[in-house]
Every structure is written in structure tokens, then in C-alpha cells.
Amino acid sequence: MQEDFRLIVDLVTVLAAAAAGGLIAALLRQPALLGYLLGGVIIGPAGLGLIKELVQVETLAQFGVAFLLFALGVEFSFAELKKVQAISLGGGGLQIALTILVTAIASVTMGWVTSPAQGVFLGAILSLSSTAVVLKCLMERNETETPHGKVMLGILVVQDLALGLMLAVLPALDQPAEAIGIAVGWALLRIGLFAAGAVAVGIWIIPPLLRLLARTESRELFLLGVVALCLGIALLTEHLGLSIEMGAFVAGLMISEVEYADQTLTYVEPLRDIFASLFFAAIGMLIDPVFLWNNWELILGLVALVLVGKFLIITPLVTLFRYPLKTALIAGFGLAQIGEFSFVLASEGQALGLVSRRVYLLILGTTAVTLVVTPFLLRLVPQLFVWAESWPWLKRYLDRTDLPLAASEEVPLKNHVVVCGYGRVGRNIVQLLQEHQYPVLVIEQSEQRIQQLRDAEIPYVYGNAGSLHVLEKAGVDKAQGMAIALPDPMSTRLSLKRCLEIAPDLDVVVRANKDKDIELLYQLGAREVVQPEFEASLELSTHLLTSMGAPLSSIQLEVQQIRNSHYYGLRPERTANQISRDLRVAAQDMNSKWYGLPEHSPLLGMTLEETDLRRLTGVSLMAIRRAGGNEVDYPDARTILEPGDRLLIVGQSEEVAAFDELARGEAAVPKESSSCQWLMVPAESPVAGQTLAELDLQGQYDVQVQAIRREGRFIRFPTGDTDILVSDRLLLCGNRDSLVQVRQWIAPALQLPMLQIPVVKANVSETLQEFLPPDSLREL
Incomplete structure (x- = not known):
């Protein structure tokens, strides 16, 4: 086969394998990134050996990271970077320095390396996290704008910038200290000159160039000009001894401040997605399953060491910059892998003789496994928080981190x-x-x-x-x-x-x-x-219909009907399986559980409106699976609970426990004629300090205390020995006359009939x- 045609065949093979792997992963409800990696493993040299020109495919795969970082730069912008500059520059720099220091000391002490230079090199490899994997996961979960998303991206930007400095220092690691200092100084000078040139180009050249391209009104010319600009700056940074990826990111930052940034991102996104899948498949081709299998104990140990070590370094650093503990924990889990740029460092290190072939393969294997594990870790974090909150002492500790700043x-x-x-x-x-x-x-x-x-x-x-x-x-x-x-x-x-x-x-x-x-x-x-x-569609349609003579009153009525139907007429049709799948995915991020209604539950035969589950227990009912196999997703208030129903409920552990009590008949369901209202116990209340058994509200007034809200937590269906404290909020259920009498007794100084949410004139x-x-x- 002709050599020039071989590249086309290899490229098609890689894209087909990535598409097939991504499809299988999606069908199995796994991250598509995992499918791309496995597709690369199968067709790579260690698999079926379908790819002959691995170097050329890897070169093309670099475009994937370049476009990923270019798009990140366009979205991130200097303004966004400034928001997290403290954690980005300070936290990112400290994280790299600490990782290198700890790794160098540990590796030399344990005898893993033969010289401090090799320890520093190993630390540099471990200090980098995967921009491509983390960014892909954040985009899939729509979390790039969250606090933890911004923290992770800010640290990743500094890591990417540090790659150029690391590559410049590598050849001097075995040299005297003066040579290392000269290499660092020369690298910083190049970075500084490049940054100054980038600012000048971003101010005086990029805006008029994009306006000129946009004036042609040609989508092809605009896309071609933007891609040429991105790759041109990327090649310039490579020539300066920095990295292609850094240049692509800086190119994106320069465009981000121009009015055509959104248009640029729209055009580049398809290219970004295609080449990103090519990049992950190329990483898969570097993985040798046989080597992994023969060294699985050592590699799993290294993976555990990397994940735990980086987590223990990053999490305290983020809290040091006054971010909440939950944000720090997510950032620690999300950045605990080794990045794709570590492949670049490892290759350079092997060429310079800093590591042996075996160590190089161990680094590749460890890096590949951490990249595969990262999407699962990020998906597992919400469940870990749910599990932690099921333990009272952990819940109290986590709650303290959510106090107002x-x-x-x-x-x-x-x-x-x-x-x-x-x-x-x-x-x-x-x-x-x-x-x-x-x-x-x-x-x-x-x-x-x-x-x-x-x-x-x-x-x-x-x-x-x-x-x-x-x-x-x-x-x-x-x-x-x-x-x-x-x-x-x-x-x-x-x-x-x-x-x-x-x-x-x-x-x-x-x-x-x-x-x-x-x-x-x-x-x-x-x-x-x-x-x-949908709201934009309604407003545009309203304007067009009225301009064409349609009565405004009828249009407004139709628009309101669409809103009342939850935009049902505008939403694309989805099958029951699609709705059910989306519901499961959403419920995974919350504390959800399938609960089988007991055979003699008092809830049987009641509508959801009558049960008032959210008020009484705190749980939300998301779906009902009937005994016959039918499923009711998002049931409405008129849905009746039937024998054999299994309910998908969402709530905290104490809320689920309260629902279990209610479903098994251990807690009373309010009568149909009952009203439920909240009442706060004031400081001068005569009931403060007494137990519910001593008050005997049920016997005296036929009023039930269904829940107590106390200092940020709920006590559902409290027992008779529960004390009533000042500032407790009691959920009382009974008829209105009885509720008025109870209020006069518990809170005689209150002028309002009850402590309720004020009635609003309009939504x-x-x-x-x-x-x-x-x-x-x-x-x-």
C-alpha cells in the first residue's frame, strides 16, 4: 500500500474504533472517554496491530489537545482567569512544587531512583494532571462554571504553562546547579517575551483580523482563518521550546476578548470533539495490556499512591485559599490523576536517559489507569458525600464547611x-x-x-x-x-x-x-x-404572530398553556426508555433509593397529594414501578399508590428513614381534613424544656407534631421523649381551630395566626x- 494512503487508512481506522468504543460505552452508561481509550487499545500495537504509523497518528492527535485548549481559552478568557487567579497561580504553583518535593524525597529515600535528578523528574511527571480528561468530564456534566470547576481549570492552566518550563529544565537536570539556574532563567525569559507578544497581538492584530474575516460573511473563510491562527501560534510556541498546547490555549485567550468569541467557539467545537476523540484513542494505543497484566500489582500500587498522594496535597491547598471543604474534596479527586502531558515528559526523559525503558512503561501504565479512573471518581463524588452525610459526626463536620462566609x-x-x-x-x-x-x-x-x-x-x-x-x-x-x-x-x-x-x-x-x-x-x-x-421561542413567535394580525389575547392564552404544560409541545419527543434513563442518571447524583411499599401500608389507595410526602418526610418521589412492570416517571399529584408499587425516592438518609416509618404505619398520616403548619417556639414559651409526652398535644388538642427543625437538621416523627427547645420549629398537623389553640398556648406573644410563609400576590x-x-x- 502507498505510504501516503496508509495515513488515511490509519486515520479512518482510529476514528472508527473511537466511534465504536464511544457508542458501546454510552450504551453501557459509561463515560464516552473510556470507550475511546479502549478502542485505541484494541487497534494499537499491543492489540490487533491495525495501526502501522503510530507516530503520524500521535501527531494528528496533538490537534485534539490543541483544539481542546483553544476552546478552553476562548471560553475561559482573561476575565474568568482573574476570578481564580489566587488559587490558579498560588495554589497551582504550590501544588507543583510540593508534588515535586514530596516525590523526590520519597523516591530517593525508598530507593526507587538512583539520583535526586531522577526524583525531581518523576515529581514533575506526577505533578501534571489531565486537562483533556478533566475538561471533558466537566463539560459533559455542565460543571465548568461551578466553583470546583473553576478551581480545577485554574490549577490546570498553571500546570499547562509549567510544562514549557519543565521541558526547558530537563536537559540540565544532570548538570551543576548553575546550569539548572540558567535553564530556568532562559525558559522564564522566553515565556515572558511570548506573553508580552501575545498581549500585543491580542490587542492590536487579532480584533481587526477577525472583523475582516467576519466581513466576508463566509463561514468557511472564518473557520479557516481561526484554525490557521490557532495552529500558527501553537507552532510558534513549539519553536520557542514551549508546548503546542500552551500556544493553543493562549490563542484562545486572545480571541476570548473579541466580540466574535462565541461565533469562533461555535465553529471550532465540532473540530475539537473529533480530534479530542482521536487524541484519547491515540493514548489508548500506547497502553500495553500484556505489560499491565504482568505488572498489575505494582501498577495498582502506584495508581493508589498517585491518587492518594495528589489528593492529600491538593485538597488542603484548596482549603488554604478559603474554598469550602466540599469544593476542595471534589478538586482533590478530580486532579488526582497523571496528565496526558506527562507522556511528553516521560518520552523526553527516556531519550535523555533519566529513566529506563521499564520505568517508562510503568509510568505509561500508571498514567493510563489514572486517566481511566478519573471519570468514575468524579461520578462517585456525589455518592461519597451522601454516604458521609449518613454518619452524624461526618455530616456535622461537612455542614460546618457550608457556613456563610x-x-x-x-x-x-x-x-x-x-x-x-x-x-x-x-x-x-x-x-x-x-x-x-x-x-x-x-x-x-x-x-x-x-x-x-x-x-x-x-x-x-x-x-x-x-x-x-x-x-x-x-x-x-x-x-x-x-x-x-x-x-x-x-x-x-x-x-x-x-x-x-x-x-x-x-x-x-x-x-x-x-x-x-x-x-x-x-x-x-x-x-x-x-x-x-423555549422562552426565547415563545417571545419570538409572539412577536411574529401579532405582527401578522393574530389576536394578542389568544396568543397570550396559547403561550400560557404551553408554559402550564411544562413546554411539552416544544420539547423533542423522547421515548419512555429515554426519559427513564435520564431520570436514573439524574437520581444517581442525589441520594436515591428504590423502595417497595409494604403490603399493608396506610399509604395504599392514597393520592400523592393526600400523602404530602415532601412536607411530612422531606423525600421527593421521582418514579413508580407498578407490580405489572409499567413505570410512571415523574408522577403527578393525582397518581394513586397501589399494592406492589416500588417507589424511586430522593432524600437524605434521615428523610428516607422517616418515609419508611410513614409507609410501614409507624408514624400517623394526617387526616384528610387536617392542615399542617410550622410554628416557632419563642424564648418565653411555657412549653420550652418539656417533652412531647408531657405536652400531650395529641390527647388534648388532637394535634400531631410531625417534624421538628432544629439548628439546620430535621427530626422527623419525633418520639414522646423528645425535648422541645427554644427556637425549634414544629410542624403541627390538625384542624384549624385546634391549631389556633395550640398557637395561643405555645406562642401567646405572637400576633400572627401562625408562623407561615407570607402569601404572595403573584408568583x-x-x-x-x-x-x-x-x-x-x-x-x-
Whole structure:
């Protein structure tokens, strides 16, 4: 076969293997990245040996990392980099230095290497994490804008920049200290000159060039010019002794500040995805399964050492920069692998004689295994948090890390609207509500946005919107409504569920990041779910239909019907299997459990509205699997529970335990005519310090205490020996006359009939729709 044709055959073979592997992984509900790696293993030299020109394929695969980092640079921008500059520069630099120091000392002491230079080289390899793998996982989970996503990307950027410095120092490792110092100084000088040149090009050359390309109105020319620019700068950095990947990232940063950044990203994304799959398949081709099998004990030991060691270095560093413990833990797990750039260092080290062939193969094997393990670790982290919170002492420790970091001096105490997230959407909501004299309080976790709130004198709470302590500090139990506009689905779900634990009747409007999240958010208790793309479609259609003479009143009625149907008519058709699969994936990130209803459960024959599970137990019912095999996903309030039902419930361990008590008849279900209301025990209450048995509310007033909220935790279905303390919030169920009598006894000084969520004249969503201009609606 002709040599020039061989490359085409190899390229098609690699792409086909990556596609097949990714498809199989998707069908097995595993990360597609794992399929790409396995596809490369199968067709590589250690597998079927279908690829003959491995070097050429690896060269093409470098485009994958280049486009990945180019797209990251376009999305990240200098403004975004500045938000995490402390953890990025300080934390990233310390992490690299500590990893090299610890590895060098340990390897020399244990006799793994024969010289300190080899220990430093090994430390440099271990200090790098995988930008490609972590970025791919974050994008698949829509978590690039989360605090832990920004922390990981900030550290990864510094690691990528450090690669050029490491490559420059490698040849001098065996030389005297003066040679190493000269090599470091020369490398820093090149990096500095390149950075200065990049800033100048980004200011004076890139913007007019992109405007010229855009003026041609040719998609092909624009894409061609952008790709040539990206690869040209990447080749320049390679020529300067830095890395192609660093040049691609810097090229993306230069374009990020231009008005055509979004258009550039849209055009480059397909190329990025194709070449990224090629890159991961090329990594798979480097893996030798036989070598892994023959040395599996040693490699598994090295993998464990790497994962644990890097986790123990990165996690404390992130907490040192005042990030919450959960953010630090996720970052520690996410960056605990060895990166793809370590292959570059290992190859250079072998060529320079710093490592033997066997050590080189061990490094490759260890790196490959850590890359495969990383997606599973990131998927496992939410379950680890759920497991940790099932242990009271761990839960108390984790809860302390979610305390508010700061709050404005004047925080509204009642009748306000809480806005979670102060991004573009949150900022618009706050502006509109303030224009109509609604008191507003913002919950935000970004230090930069908190400073914006301080400058604008907008009340705020600095902390995690999914934390019970932060939500309590924001006074959601006394708020009129709440709007959740957070960047990632997991934080949105957690914030929604936690706020309704505190205030079950709160009017909550939520922005859905994806259309498949709509029903899930409604099921978790949202009063209204807004999907930005669908809202833009409705506004555009309304304008067009009215301009063509259709009656405005009928159009508004039709639009409202579409909203009331949860955009059902606009959503793409999905099979029952697809809906069920998406539901399972979403439930995996929360504490979910399939629960079989007992044979004589008092809940049988009741509708979900009658059971009022969320208020009484805190769990959310996501699906019902009938005895006959049928499944009801996202059941509505009229759904009746039947014998043999298995329920998919979501809730914390104590909430699931409370539901179990209710389902088995060990806790009383409120009567159909009962009302349930929350009441706070004031300091002067005569019942403070007594047990429920001593109060005997059931015997005297026919009122049940279904739950007690105390200092950030719930006590569901408390027993008779439970003490009543000052500031406890009691969930009382009974008829209205009895509830009034109980209030007069427990809280005689209160002027309000009960401590309830104030009634709102209109939903937050209705208020926004009434006052929101079409342009703002498109942004929302």
C-alpha cells in the first residue's frame, strides 16, 4: 500500500474504533472517554496491530489537545482567569512544587531512583494532571462554571504553562546547579517575551483580523482563518521550546476578548470533539495490556499512591485559599490523576536517559489507569458525600464547611425575594425586582460577584446556595419567593430541595439548564421552571404572530398553556426508555433509593397529594414501578399508590428513614381534613424544656407534631421523649381551630395566626413575565 494512503487508512481506522468504543460505552452508561481509550487499545500495537504509523497518528492527535485548549481559552478568557487567579497561580504553583518535593524525597529515600535528578523528574511527571480528561468530564456534566470547576481549570492552566518550563529544565537536570539556574532563567525569559507578544497581538492584530474575516460573511473563510491562527501560534510556541498546547490555549485567550468569541467557539467545537476523540484513542494505543497484566500489582500500587498522594496535597491547598471543604474534596479527586502531558515528559526523559525503558512503561501504565479512573471518581463524588452525610459526626463536620462566609450588614428579614446566583440571569432578575420596589437578597459563591454586590449596595449572603445554613441566613422561611439561576444542574437541584425543606410552601422559580431537567425540577417542588431557549421561542413567535394580525389575547392564552404544560409541545419527543434513563442518571447524583411499599401500608389507595410526602418526610418521589412492570416517571399529584408499587425516592438518609416509618404505619398520616403548619417556639414559651409526652398535644388538642427543625437538621416523627427547645420549629398537623389553640398556648406573644410563609400576590415567575422586556426574556 502507498505510504501516503496508509495515513488515511490509519486515520479512518482510529476514528472508527473511537466511534465504536464511544457508542458501546454510552450504551453501557459509561463515560464516552473510556470507550475511546479502549478502542485505541484494541487497534494499537499491543492489540490487533491495525495501526502501522503510530507516530503520524500521535501527531494528528496533538490537534485534539490543541483544539481542546483553544476552546478552553476562548471560553475561559482573561476575565474568568482573574476570578481564580489566587488559587490558579498560588495554589497551582504550590501544588507543583510540593508534588515535586514530596516525590523526590520519597523516591530517593525508598530507593526507587538512583539520583535526586531522577526524583525531581518523576515529581514533575506526577505533578501534571489531565486537562483533556478533566475538561471533558466537566463539560459533559455542565460543571465548568461551578466553583470546583473553576478551581480545577485554574490549577490546570498553571500546570499547562509549567510544562514549557519543565521541558526547558530537563536537559540540565544532570548538570551543576548553575546550569539548572540558567535553564530556568532562559525558559522564564522566553515565556515572558511570548506573553508580552501575545498581549500585543491580542490587542492590536487579532480584533481587526477577525472583523475582516467576519466581513466576508463566509463561514468557511472564518473557520479557516481561526484554525490557521490557532495552529500558527501553537507552532510558534513549539519553536520557542514551549508546548503546542500552551500556544493553543493562549490563542484562545486572545480571541476570548473579541466580540466574535462565541461565533469562533461555535465553529471550532465540532473540530475539537473529533480530534479530542482521536487524541484519547491515540493514548489508548500506547497502553500495553500484556505489560499491565504482568505488572498489575505494582501498577495498582502506584495508581493508589498517585491518587492518594495528589489528593492529600491538593485538597488542603484548596482549603488554604478559603474554598469550602466540599469544593476542595471534589478538586482533590478530580486532579488526582497523571496528565496526558506527562507522556511528553516521560518520552523526553527516556531519550535523555533519566529513566529506563521499564520505568517508562510503568509510568505509561500508571498514567493510563489514572486517566481511566478519573471519570468514575468524579461520578462517585456525589455518592461519597451522601454516604458521609449518613454518619452524624461526618455530616456535622461537612455542614460546618457550608457556613456563610459573609453577609451584608442590612439583610431583609421578611417578605423579600431570594435570588440564587448573580450571573447574567440573576443580575437581570435583581434589577427588575428592584425597579418594582421588591426587597431582594442574593446568594452568591463568587468573591468577584460578591464585590459587585457590595459596590451596588445589594443585600447578599456569601456562600453555597445548596447549604441549609446559608439558606437559613438568607431567611428563606420568611421570604415571599425565590429565584434559582445557578450555572450547574446539581447545585440547582440541591438548592431547590434544601430551600423547600426549610419552607415547603415557598414560591420557587428555577431556570432549567437543559430541557430534560424540567420535569425533574417540578418533581423536586419548583412552582415554575423556566427554560431559556423555549422562552426565547415563545417571545419570538409572539412577536411574529401579532405582527401578522393574530389576536394578542389568544396568543397570550396559547403561550400560557404551553408554559402550564411544562413546554411539552416544544420539547423533542423522547421515548419512555429515554426519559427513564435520564431520570436514573439524574437520581444517581442525589441520594436515591428504590423502595417497595409494604403490603399493608396506610399509604395504599392514597393520592400523592393526600400523602404530602415532601412536607411530612422531606423525600421527593421521582418514579413508580407498578407490580405489572409499567413505570410512571415523574408522577403527578393525582397518581394513586397501589399494592406492589416500588417507589424511586430522593432524600437524605434521615428523610428516607422517616418515609419508611410513614409507609410501614409507624408514624400517623394526617387526616384528610387536617392542615399542617410550622410554628416557632419563642424564648418565653411555657412549653420550652418539656417533652412531647408531657405536652400531650395529641390527647388534648388532637394535634400531631410531625417534624421538628432544629439548628439546620430535621427530626422527623419525633418520639414522646423528645425535648422541645427554644427556637425549634414544629410542624403541627390538625384542624384549624385546634391549631389556633395550640398557637395561643405555645406562642401567646405572637400576633400572627401562625408562623407561615407570607402569601404572595403573584408568583415570582408571573411577576417576571409581566415586567420582563422581550430582550431580557431572551437572555433568561
